[in-house]
Amino acid sequence: MERQSLSRLVRGEFHKLFTTRLWLWLLLASLALTALYASLLIAFSDGSGTWTPPLDTAPGQQTLFAVAAGGTGTLAAVLAAIGVTGEFRHRTATVTFLATPHRGRVVTAKLLAYASVGAAFAVLGLGVVTAIALPWLSAKGIGLSLTAHGIPGTALGVLASVTLFSLIGAGLGALLRDQVATVVALLVYRFVAEPILTGVPALEAFSRYLPGPSSSALTQITLTTQEFLQPWAGGLLLTGYGLTFALLGTVWSVRRDIT
Amino acid sequence: MKIQVRGLTKAFGGRRVVDGLTFEVEPAAVTGFLGPNGAGKTTTLRMLLGLVAPDSGSATVDGRPYAELPDPGRTIGAALEATGFHPARTGRDHLAVLCTVHGFDRRRADEALETVGLAEAARRRVGGYSQGMRQRLALAAALLGDPEVLVLDEPSNGLDPEGIAWLRQFLRTWADAGRTVLVSSHLLSEMEQLVDRVVIIDRGRLVHAGPLAHLPGGQVSVHSPQAEALRTALEATGARTHRTRPDALTVTGLPCAEIGRLAHRHRIELHELTPESGDLETLFFTLTGGGSGSGSGTGNGIGIGAGSREGK
Numbered sequence: 001m002e003r004q005s006l007s008r009l010v011r012g013e014f015h016k017l018f019t020t021r022l023w024l025w026l027l028l029a030s031l032a033l034t035a036l037y038a039s040l041l042i043a044f045s046d047g048s049g050t051w052t053p054p055l056d057t058a059p060g061q062q063t064l065f066a067v068a069a070g071g072t073g074t075l076a077a078v079l080a081a082i083g084v085t086g087e088f089r090h091r092t093a094t095v096t097f098l099a100t101p102h103r104g105r106v107v108t109a110k111l112l113a114y115a116s117v118g119a120a121f122a123v124l125g126l127g128v129v130t131a132i133a134l135p136w137l138s139a140k141g142i143g144l145s146l147t148a149h150g151i152p153g154t155a156l157g158v159l160a161s162v163t164l165f166s167l168i169g170a171g172l173g174a175l176l177r178d179q180v181a182t183v184v185a186l187l188v189y190r191f192v193a194e195p196i197l198t199g200v201p202a203l204e205a206f207s208r209y210l211p212g213p214s215s216s217a218l219t220q221i222t223l224t225t226q227e228f229l230q231p232w233a234g235g236l237l238l239t240g241y242g243l244t245f246a247l248l249g250t251v252w253s254v255r256r257d258i259t
Numbered sequence: 260m261k262i263q264v265r266g267l268t269k270a271f272g273g274r275r276v277v278d279g280l281t282f283e284v285e286p287a288a289v290t291g292f293l294g295p296n297g298a299g300k301t302t303t304l305r306m307l308l309g310l311v312a313p314d315s316g317s318a319t320v321d322g323r324p325y326a327e328l329p330d331p332g333r334t335i336g337a338a339l340e341a342t343g344f345h346p347a348r349t350g351r352d353h354l355a356v357l358c359t360v361h362g363f364d365r366r367r368a369d370e371a372l373e374t375v376g377l378a379e380a381a382r383r384r385v386g387g388y389s390q391g392m393r394q395r396l397a398l399a400a401a402l403l404g405d406p407e408v409l410v411l412d413e414p415s416n417g418l419d420p421e422g423i424a425w426l427r428q429f430l431r432t433w434a435d436a437g438r439t440v441l442v443s444s445h446l447l448s449e450m451e452q453l454v455d456r457v458v459i460i461d462r463g464r465l466v467h468a469g470p471l472a473h474l475p476g477g478q479v480s481v482h483s484p485q486a487e488a489l490r491t492a493l494e495a496t497g498a499r500t501h502r503t504r505p506d507a508l509t510v511t512g513l514p515c516a517e518i519g520r521l522a523h524r525h526r527i528e529l530h531e532l533t534p535e536s537g538d539l540e541t542l543f544f545t546l547t548g549g550g551s552g553s554g555s556g557t558g559n560g561i562g563i564g565a566g567s568r569e570g571k
Contacts, residue, residue, distance in 0.1 A: 008362055015352075016345075016348075086345065093343075094339055098310070098337055099331075258305065259311060
């Protein structure tokens with residue numbers, strides 16, 4: 001008698017994801033957002049008084065590639081959150097937990113599946129930046145090499161950041177269970193609360209530990225004046241947020257009666 | 260495989276929904292799990308399936324709690340009320356996902372769809388399914404692993420008469436193959452033709468459990484100008500009678516045909532011979548003291564209790 005292997009459960013999660021279209025819309029939206037960010041950055045890079053470093057320098061090119069994290073991270077987290085909370089919204093949790101009575105394993109499988117999806121979003125986002133930057137910068141007479149100017153490091157940072165944001169989205173979904181609440185919480189936090197928190201000088205000592213600045217720590221790039229930590233510290237923090245949400249969610253929320 | 264429920268208790272918000280419930284479900288028979296809406300049927304089934312944690316007591320399949328079954332998907336198949344489907348997923352994809360998780364061959368999905376008569380709609384999104392089609396899809400999901408035990412919660416809800424006839428035949432075949440099936444319902448008239456054994460609960464407690472054949476018989480109302488003579492003849496056979504009017508009796512323990520035959524043999528004139536109600540229904544009202552006790556309706560779809568649907 002075999003127990004369901006974790007890889008089978010992860011494949012099950014992928015199967016669920018790819019039998020609806022949501023992933024496609026969110027992927028297209030995040031790639032469009034990434035393309036928009038990259039295009040704006042290149043288009044306005046040679047104006048006077050621009051706030052980004054010049055694109056013929058290493059910091060400038062790293063900043064350009066780091067926009068992929070901003071473009072895909074939040075929506076990848078939203079996809080993960082919807083994937084987890086959808087089980088409760090559509091009451092498919094009954095079927096899921098009938099098939100796999102060990103709920104912690106279901107949560108683990110979802111974390112792994114959506115972290116992988118986040119990594120894929122990041123890679124595709126970096127691809128979009130590359131596809132825009134290579135011809136455009138060359139037209140401007142700026143040389144761009146994907147293996148120089150610390151770009152591989154930035155790309156790794158983007159990959160880690162988006163992967164871990166997906167982990168946070170899935171973990172938060174497990175904790176809150178409510179789909180609308182989770183998605184709204186993610187979006188409001190990322191686009192409203194965090195910019196305010198990181199803008200308050202008095203909070204600067206604390207705000208660097210928030211998810212957004214932790215993501216900046218991974219790429220070592222920020223478009224604001226926000227201080228950030230070392231990459232490893234940012235990565236640990238993001239992992240910690242995701243796993244803490246998931247663990248609390250498993251113990252408090254997912255284990256609750258499914259009626 | 261046997262289902263065993265022992266001292267099962269669950270309270271929601273201080274109200275005991277299931278209260279010290281104990282019963283067994285034997286293989287090779289269709290067991291009806293009956294009770295009015297709100298009696299605790301769905302909660303009991305969800306505890307049996309590990310979805311709701313009991314406050315005390317246990318529910319086991321083949322001696323083990325659901326979560327400890329070595330291979331739940333191949334042991335027990337369940338179709339529960341309020342089971343959800345992702346509206347954008349097709350019926351076939353819903354089953355295919357389960358095949359992936361259980362490690363079943365994808366062909367099982369098509370076979371199960373064929374079995375429940377849903378093959379034609381397999382590639383349509385569940386969002387467009389009727390209630391009856393969802394019931395069939397839930398049943399298909401329960402059948403995927405070719406399990407030994409089947410647990411169905413109100414499976415006839417939303418099924419048309421043809422579907423119900425099909426379900427009856429299906430469950431008969433299932434039980435005849437020596438497998439176990441527990442099927443809940445609040446519709447007595449339907450269940451009477453479907454089940455071999457009954458477990459009846461009310462307000463979370465066991466009211467009656469046993470073979471349907473052992474149920475106390477229903478009553479027959481007889482009108483006759485020679486009521487007293489008929490009464491003597493009937494009581495000689497061991498039937499119990501009750502004189503309701505000078506020219507009317509109610510008879511317990513004999514079917515209409517036997518009463519008519521007896522009257523004919525004794526040359527007693529009969530004016531009316533009416534079965535009072537479905538046996539199960541009478542029994543239910545007698546046992547639970549619920550409802551008006553009129554038992555007047557024997558038509559299709561007469562439910563018991565008017566409470567709201569349990570389990571929300």
